[in-house]
Amino acid sequence: MTSVQGDTETDGWTLPKATALLVMADGTILEGFGFGATGVAVGEVCFNTAMTGYEEILTDPSYAGQIITFTFPHIGNVGTNEEDIETVNLAASAGARGVIVRADVTDPSNFRATRRLDAWLKARGIIGLYGIDTRALTALIRERGMPNAVIAHEPDGQFDRSALLAEAAAWPGIDGMDLVPGVTSAQRYDWDETSWTLGQGYGRPAETKYKVVAIDYGIKRNILRLLSDSGCAVTVVPATASAQDILAMAPDGVFLSNGPGDPAETGHYAVPVIKALLEKHVPIFGICLGHQMLGLAVGAHTLKMKQGHHGANHPVKDFTTDKVEIVSMNHGFALDRETLPANAAETHVSLFDGSNCGIALTDRPAFSVQHHPEASPGPRDSHYLFKRFVETMEKARVPG
Known part of the structure; x- marks a missing residue:
């Protein structure tokens, strides 16, 4: 699937010179045109269908270490x-390391x-590439899995292809990498900012009823806004916060956030904290990486997915309501349902591939989902899960 070398003459036509490349670890090179930042970045290539x-x-932040290919052709309009x-x-890395689109911006x-x-993109240091067949690249990822690759943008079109290939081949990949x-x-x-409304922007809550500690593995703003919408006074703590420090704040509930990388690696320091919180019967709600952290904490295992789930149009069934929702997703790892313990009931499943998308503990006030109920972007079918978290905290307040 190597594209034609640019700046050559063919049958009287002069082809423009490529100013950006995607160099995959297997030697495949795709040529296009650069935009955004210049330079070189290495990452895992995925596709997003939003x-x-x-x-x-x-x-x-969940896209840290990845190069995103958008399947929708008109990006930037x-x-x-x-x-x-x-x-x-905002002081951290930009998240995505590169972006690939079909048409010029x-x-x-x-x-x-x-x-x-x-x-x-230039201001945020993200390299862009346009002018390739993103449908063909998406088909390649579906067939072979998400490749490690280098994305490079040089306005003069001068590239050391051998060096770029060596860099792509040497990158170890996200499997086994803690990016949190x-x-x-x-x-x-x-945090006390609420959701955006037209003509008013973001607001502030009129009152709060629940104290929530959110563990930040790479948290999204809209998660925090929906917690705030739900009457929660939110305190965000770093991923390495101890259970002792969290419990000292006497939270009504603890939220486990989304984030990037291999969950098994993050679990080395996150799982002991979650286990300690579970022992105290603290209500817990997890999303994405937070879902995987809860699963690991009760003894389940995670596995790397071939192409992952990235988009805003994924069907998921909620067994607790018997309804199908269209949801936003962004993950390359999943809980292995075959390793779920008896006290972890499966609550959600992907209707694309049958992978696990949610669990609830039967002996603790804790539940989590693999998808992104906060959307941003995406449909709002799963906003009810924030209400479910509030109901879990309210129930935990009742004596006995």
Whole structure:
């Protein structure tokens, strides 16, 4: 699937010279044109099927270490703004290491836009590549799995292809890699911002009823906003916070956030904390990596997926309501249902491939889901899970 070398003459036509490359570890090289930041970045290539929300996706810390291919061809047409960023830790890495799109970025056509996507990417240090057949790349990932690769952008089109191939081949990959330290917060902080509304922006809660400690493995802003919407006074703590420090805050509940990397590696320091919280019967709600952390804490195992789930149009069945929801997803690992203990009931399942998407403990007030009920981007079918967390905390307050 190596593309044609640019800047050559064929049958009287002069082909433009490639200014960006995607060099895969197996030797496949795709040529296109660069935008955004210049330079070289290495990561795992995945594809995302969402039709909207590219800014939220590109700032989701769960994408750390990955190069995102968008299957939707028109990316950048509504520009960017400063309100739709999902990462909280602006001092951390950008999340995604690169972005691949089909068509060149157009001028934005949206009243909220403040910058073109290419200028926004350049400011955030994210390399972009356009002009390749993203359908063919998506088919390759579906057939072979998510490849390790280097994305490179040089305006003069001069590349050391051998060096780029060597770098791609030498990168060990996300399997076995703890990426949480690069995206978690450095210190605890309080959060009280609520959801965005047209003409008003983000708000503040009128009152709070529950105290929630959110463990930040790479948390998204919209998760925090929905917790705040639900009447929670939220304190965010770093991924390495101890159970003793968390319990000292006397929380009504603890939230386990999303995040990047291999959950088994993060589990080395996260699982003992979660186990200690479970022993105290603290209500727990986990999303994405937080779901996997809860599973590991009760003895289950995780496995690497071939192509992962990335998009805003995934069907998931909730066995507790017997309904099918369309949800947002972003993960390359999953809980192995064959290793779930007897006290971990499966509550959700993917209707694409049958993989586990949710558990609830039968002997503790704890539950989690693999998908992203906070969306941003994506449908809001699963917002009810935040209400379920509130109900779990309320029930835990009742004596006996």
